[in-house]
Amino acid sequence: MAETEWIDLGPVETLRTQPLQQLMARRTRIALTxxxxxxxxxxxxxxxxxxxxxxxxLDGDYVVCPWHYWKFHCRTGLGEPGYEGDAVPVHDVEIRDDHVYVNLTPRTRRTRIRHAPHPLARTPQREDGPIRVAGISTTAMTASYPRYSTSDALLEIAIDHAKxxxxxxxxxxxxxxxxxxxCEGFYSKSARACTWPCSITQMDPMDQLDRVYEAFVHWADVILVATPIRWGAASSLYYNSSCQLL
Ligand code: FES
Known part of the structure; x- marks a missing residue:
């Protein structure tokens, strides 16, 4: 029989003020709802x-991960419908003397569905052939009102020359x-939250940045990035500077 070790997480009065919180029980991380x-x-x-x-x-009965939004049932630990095979351990909880205790030994085990690797995750392989040059234009403009872009023009000259x-x-x-x-700034949450392949590209089949990753990681020997000064939107530096003037 599994050993039990009950850990006092704190007073009921305090813990019930939040619908969801991350707590440490010794070295075990607990999501308490x-x-x-x-x-x-x-x-x-x-x-x-x-x-x-x-x-x-919390989304109904599901805990939503803050990194890439996977969901797990707050009482059964099972993944959301269709992904029940992806489950996190459940820990028993008891109230004693107005304190919340958690059993360090989980009642259920962690299980994982085998997710097929994303095509971008393959190992890059360079076949023989001429040098490959990928050019990327980052100019943003209104499609129905195109204008002359210096950075685009320079990129076209460079690509033509290469060819x-x-x-x-x-x-x-x-x-x-x-x-x-x-980009939703997952790196700012944690370096581990910024994944390869990009988690947004993996979770959104309509995301077309896979073409850029395909070219950069699996195809090109040379990458030319053509960018206007401010990428079509005020940078945070710009924004901060303008705030100082107010
Ligand atoms: S969804 Fe939880 S770590 Fe990615």
């Missing part, structure tokens, strides 16, 4: 790449033509 007058505890470590589940949100004079293989990607979700 308080919902409908009831405490429950699951592992505070996400199955994906270890996000702190207790720092996420015609240097006999390179070339490709030109215009970010403006692609549909993609902007």
């Amino acid at each position: 308080y919902k409908d007058g009831q405490f429950s505890a699951i592992s505070g470590v996400c199955n994906h790449v270890g996000g702190p589940l207790g720092d996420g949100d 015609e004079t240097l006999a390179c293989e070339t490709q030109l990607i215009r970010l403006n033509d692609l549909a993609f979700r902007a």
Whole structure:
């Protein structure tokens, strides 16, 4: 029979003020929920790449990981419908003397579904052939009102030179033509939250940045990035500077 070790997480009065919180019970991370007058505890470590589940949100009965939004039932630990095979351990909870105790030995085990690796995750392999040059235009402009872009013009000259004079293989990607979700700053949450391949590209099959990753990681020997000064949007430096003037 599994050993039990009950750990005092703190007073009920304090812990019930938050619907979800990440707590340490010795060295075990616990995501403690308080919902409908009831405490429950699951592992505070996400199955994906270890996000702190207790720092996420509650969506109904599901704890939503703050890193890439995987969901686990707050009482059963099971993944959301369709992904029940991805489950985090559940810990028993008891109230004694107005304190919340958690059993360090989980009642259920962590289980994982085998997720097929994303095609971008393959090992890059360079076949023989001419030098490959990828150009990327980062100019942003309104599609129905195109204007002359100096950085685009320079990029086209460079790509033409690589192709015609240097006999390179070339490709030109215009970010403006692609549909993609902007970076959501996962790196700012944790270096481990910024994954390869990008978690946004993995979770959104319509994300077209895979073309850029494909070109940069699996194809090009040379990468030319053409950018206007401010990428079509005020940078944070710009923004901060303008705030100083107010
Ligand atoms: S969804 Fe939890 S770590 Fe990625």
